[in-house]
Amino acid sequence: MKTFLYKRLKGATHDQYPAHRSKFKKVAMVVVSVPCMNGGRGETSYAKNSDIQRTVISKAWPFLEETIKDMFSSSFPGCFNVADLGCSSGPNTLLVISKIMETIHKLYHQENKKLPEFQVFLNDLPGNDFNSIFESLPDFYKRIKKDKFGPCFIAGMPGSFYERLFQSRSINFTHSSYSVHWLSKVPENLETNKRNIYITKSSPPSVCQAFLEQFQRDFSAFLSLRSEEIVSGGRMFLTFIGRSIADPSSKDCCRLWELLTKALIQLVNEGLVEEADVDSFNLPCYFPCEEEVISIVREQGSFILDTFESFEVNWDPSDDVNNKSFVFNKDRCGQNVANSIRAVTEPTLASHFGNAVIDPLFARFATLVAEHLAVEKTKHISLVISMTRKQHAQP
Numbered sequence: 001m002k003t004f005l006y007k008r009l010k011g012a013t014h015d016q017y018p019a020h021r022s023k024f025k026k027v028a029m030v031v032v033s034v035p036c037m038n039g040g041r042g043e044t045s046y047a048k049n050s051d052i053q054r055t056v057i058s059k060a061w062p063f064l065e066e067t068i069k070d071m072f073s074s075s076f077p078g079c080f081n082v083a084d085l086g087c088s089s090g091p092n093t094l095l096v097i098s099k100i101m102e103t104i105h106k107l108y109h110q111e112n113k114k115l116p117e118f119q120v121f122l123n124d125l126p127g128n129d130f131n132s133i134f135e136s137l138p139d140f141y142k143r144i145k146k147d148k149f150g151p152c153f154i155a156g157m158p159g160s161f162y163e164r165l166f167q168s169r170s171i172n173f174t175h176s177s178y179s180v181h182w183l184s185k186v187p188e189n190l191e192t193n194k195r196n197i198y199i200t201k202s203s204p205p206s207v208c209q210a211f212l213e214q215f216q217r218d219f220s221a222f223l224s225l226r227s228e229e230i231v232s233g234g235r236m237f238l239t240f241i242g243r244s245i246a247d248p249s250s251k252d253c254c255r256l257w258e259l260l261t262k263a264l265i266q267l268v269n270e271g272l273v274e275e276a277d278v279d280s281f282n283l284p285c286y287f288p289c290e291e292e293v294i295s296i297v298r299e300q301g302s303f304i305l306d307t308f309e310s311f312e313v314n315w316d317p318s319d320d321v322n323n324k325s326f327v328f329n330k331d332r333c334g335q336n337v338a339n340s341i342r343a344v345t346e347p348t349l350a351s352h353f354g355n356a357v358i359d360p361l362f363a364r365f366a367t368l369v370a371e372h373l374a375v376e377k378t379k380h381i382s383l384v385i386s387m388t389r390k391q392h393a394q395p
Contacts, residue, residue, distance in 0.1 A: 037088050038343045039129030047090030047132065049343035051336075052380070053178050054092050055317035060177070060239045060384050061099060063309050067237050067386045068103050070306075071173070076113045080104065081172045083229070085161045086179025087122040089129040094140050096175055101149050108150075115150035123165055126158040127347075160184065162221055166229040174226055174236040180219065181240040183284045187214040194279045195265060198257040201249045208248045215286035219293070220300045227302030230389045236303065241287050242310065242383035252381050253287035256315065259372060260341065263364040264353075273357055281352050283345070293385060303387035312379040315369070316340075319377075334370025338362045 037046035082100065087093050097120055108115050122133060137154060144152055159165050161176070162184040187210040193203050199211055226236055243253035267273040290308065297305050316333040342362045350358055372378070 036125050036127045036129070036347060038346050039089060039132065041090075041132065044339065044342055044346065045090070046088055046343040047129075049339040050088070050090050050092050052313060052315075052317045052340050053088075054095065055313055056239060056382050057092060057096060057177055059311055059313065060309075060382070063307060063384050063386060064096075064100075064175070064237050065103055067235055067306070068100060068173075069107065071235055072104065072107045076108060076111060076116070077172065078114070078116055079119065080116045081119045081121070081170060083121045083123060083157070083166065083171050083174045085123045085165075085174065085176040086182070087124050087128070087133070089124075089132040092177075093122065093133050094136065096177065097154075098140075098143075100173075100175075101144065101152065102147070105147070105149050117150055118152040120152060120154045121157045121166065121171075122154065123157040123159065123161060125160060128158065130156045130158065162218060162225070164225055164228065168228055169231050171226075171229045172231055172234050174230055174234070176237075177239045178241065180222065180238055181242070181285050181287055183214050183286055184218050184221075185214070186282050186284045187211050190282050193282060195261065195275070197261045197264070197278070197281055198283050198285070199248050199254055200258055200261075203249065211286045212248065212288075212292065215288055215292070216296055219288075219296050223297065223300040223302055227389055232389055232391045234389045235306075236387045236389070237385075238387075239382055239384050242293070242381050243287050243289050244310070244381050246289050246291065248287075248289075251378055255372070255378050256337075256341070256369075257283065259368045260345075260361075260365055262368055263361055266364050267357060267361060272360060273353060277353055283348070287381075288383070290383065293383060297385070297387065301390075303389055305385070306388055307384070307386040309384040311382050311384070313382055314377070314379055315373065330370040330374040331366075333373050334366045334368075337369045337373075338366035341365070 038044055038049075039046070041047050082097065084093075084096060101118060105115065122130075124130070133156065140154075141152070157165055161179070189210050190207055193199075193207045196203055196207075199208055230236060241253065243250050245252075248254075261278070264273060264278050268275045268278060290310065294305065294308065297303055316336040318336060319328075319333050339362075342358070346358055349361070353361075
């Protein structure tokens with residue numbers, strides 16, 4: 001695990017942190033409707049295929065717990081407002097909220113303080129399967145009542161997090177896991193990225209730059225919007241997929257999508273997909289490196305960077321982590337990875353290529369992933385960043 005720790009100094013300001021002085025123009029956000037994860041509880045649903053997200057939440061938890069403890073080191077508010085952005089649906093949705101409440105419960109008991117009331121906002125795009133979340137709430141409320149936590153009120157907040165979501169200065173803590181690498185839209189001017197659906201070694205430099213600039217605009221806008229909603233001194237904790245080196249075509253963020261592209265090209269060769277459809281499709285996401293994220297945080301200027309962490313996660317989190325080189329059951333791992341990628345990309349792919357290609361596409365993708373993992377055990381790089389909203393920060 002690679003770790004970077006930035007100690008927040010009392011009274012520190014944006015100017016006290018050396019920054020990469022690239023300038024990001026303030027632009028009006030144009031949010032394009034990007035399909036959500038697979039809803040429901042079926043075999044291809046996100047609810048049944050989100051083990052990797054659960055693993056990431058677990059590995060990021062020690063850093064999140066330290067953030068919460070630091071928040072309550074000097075003050076104990078009577079009401080605590082939490083926003084979870086990109087909550088999706090399934091068993092992971094309320095997992096972080098439960099752990100946050102449990103930690104705060106212990107802290108208040110240790111200090112003999114009256115437990116706070118919790119207001120929780122679960123945010124995702126309007127097409128998210130909020131009904132599944134709401135159906136799980138009665139059991140959730142029973143558990144927290146049994147554990148004698150403070151009163152908790154949960155509400156859905158549909159909308160893009162690239163727009164304002166909450167009242168000014170109303171949120172104490174914002175959390176988002178594996179969501180912020182999704183862009184507000186596919187970058188423009190990607191016509192030269194033929195036979196690719198993301199950045200690869202064969203992508204022209206202009207394509208890499210287009211993805212980077214879209215991420216810079218989106219993430220800078222995201223920070224600005226959250227700075228309007230979060231109280232002074234409030235915290236934000238983000239986890240997202242990134243990469244370990246500066247090269248945007250590095251295998252730890254691109255190899256998986258190269259295999260999905262290869263599966264699409266196989267369908268082109270079989271006459272099931274038009275090559276023009278592959279040429280005109282790109283994923284609306286970007287996997288940044290450490291320097292890119294830190295540079296945007298510093299340049300935008302509303303938040304103090306407290307902690308930056310990174311860690312690796314197997315493509316298939318159920319695989320033995322002690323085996324460093326390759327997987328032992330390549331077919332099972334290949335299918336597990338294909339299921340997890342299908343759960344998050346099927347609506348996007350189906351809207352462009354049609355529903356009929358989804359089953360054959362992911363059958364070929366599972367085989368390609370299995371063959372790759374039998375030779376090389378590539379991993380996801382997860383980035384974790386904890387920030388404090390500056391006093392009187394200007395959005």
